[in-house]
Amino acid sequence: MTSVYEAAGRLEGLTRLAAAWHTRVLADPVVSHAFSHGHHPQHTARLAAYWAEALGGPPSGLNESEVVRMHSGNGPHEEMNRRAITCFTQALTDAGLTGPVRQVLLDYFTWSTNTSMNRYHTTADDVPANLALPRWTWTGLGTTNSPHQP
Template sequence: MALYDELGGFDAILAVCRRWSELCLADPVAEHPFSHPHVHPQHDERLAAYLSEAAGGPKLYTGGYGTESMVRRMHAGNGPHEELDEICLRLFDQALVESPIPPEPAARLGAYFRAVAHDMTRYDASADLVPEGLAMRRA
């Protein structure tokens, strides 16, 4: 069984993404990137599509929104921001705990999310550092 199914599918993942956004918007440090006017109006749905695909679900992200290289460019070039990253990751873990997703698959998704977030720091200096054709990392 794919992690996607263990998590409960798209709706369960979307619920986690929506709760994470709520938690971040309520935090004085984490709200910064979530309150900018450039944030896509369907950020939660797009993130859920990305996480669903990474967890072995349907190709919802690469089938309609973009590529891994595009995702990394969107998040690149903002310089180091360790405190912000750590708060956002803690809040993602909190959203998982508050969800009805069973603990083991929730922990696997949380570990994946943390690993991808840390991997993205290699592009803190510039979006120009992101190569074309990156493959999506799977959970």
């Protein structure tokens, strides 16, 4: 029984995926707009650590409310979300992630992009201070008590 985190190659595999995704979004004329103000110099490492925690890995030390705030207050942006998901799909290939874990990762990213990171359009000030980081398992969002494959 392996967790999604382990099946994705642990932190090393998720770092490859985060780097591939970041490269893809910076090259996309629509999604790159989200980074036009710049980005944290450790963006790839922090993103990989965040995904790792959400997928059954070790704590990232990142605060969910702060992460959601970074993605909030920009109004609706469905086209950007669709393109970010397309970039992620391509990044899965770039990172060599195949088999069942590929679909689980795509389901997680799609859900997160369209739900967690897309709730607070008006202002980042609307984001509650105590959000818990959503956990994703082989069967979806918090649908089991275990992060391990059934």
